[in-house]
Every structure is written in C-alpha cells, then in structure tokens.
Amino acid sequence: MSGLSRDDVAHVATLARIHLNDDELDTMAGQLDQIVEWVGQISEVAAADVPPMSHPLPLTNVTRPDEVRECLSAEEALSGAPASEEDRFAVPRILDED
Numbered sequence: 001m002s003g004l005s006r007d008d009v010a011h012v013a014t015l016a017r018i019h020l021n022d023d024e025l026d027t028m029a030g031q032l033d034q035i036v037e038w039v040g041q042i043s044e045v046a047a048a049d050v051p052p053m054s055h056p057l058p059l060t061n062v063t064r065p066d067e068v069r070e071c072l073s074a075e076e077a078l079s080g081a082p083a084s085e086e087d088r089f090a091v092p093r094i095l096d097e098d
Helices: 006-015 022-045 074-078
Strands: none
Touching: 006 022
C-alpha cells in the first residue's frame, strides 16, 4: 500500500490549483490511495516479454498524403463571412483582456 496521506493530497491539489475542503481531502486520499495500489497490481502482472503499447491491435496510419493543392484565396474564403478585418474573420470579443 502506498500510504498517500491527506497532506499529500492537499499538496497535489494546491499544485493543481484545486480547492478541496476537509471532507473532500479525506475522500480523495482514500480514493487516490486505492488507485495507486491498483496501478501497482497491474505493474506486477505486466510481463517483461510484453512490449508497451497504446492499443491492443496493430494500427496503420490511414490518412492521405499531404499534397499541395490549389485553395481558396483570402477573399474567396471571407466572401460569405458576416464581417472580416485584415483578411481574417471578425468575431465578437469574448474576453475583456488586451
């Protein structure tokens, strides 16, 4: 058992800028301790002859090759836009920051 303490969880929460109250810290300490224990069990089962993988089936990249082709000019792309400015789409500001 890893023995994650309530203080460990509080420290990680502070680093992540997550505010947890006392009850949440107690709950999270137990839950995270269980998760770390389960990961440890999985690590024990993993055999040295099994290579690490991101997917159980072999995958092949099925994307098309990247080829240079003709594309719309800025004027054509912006022709249907309700508003444009300096060859860009003009949209309402959502943040009050400069």
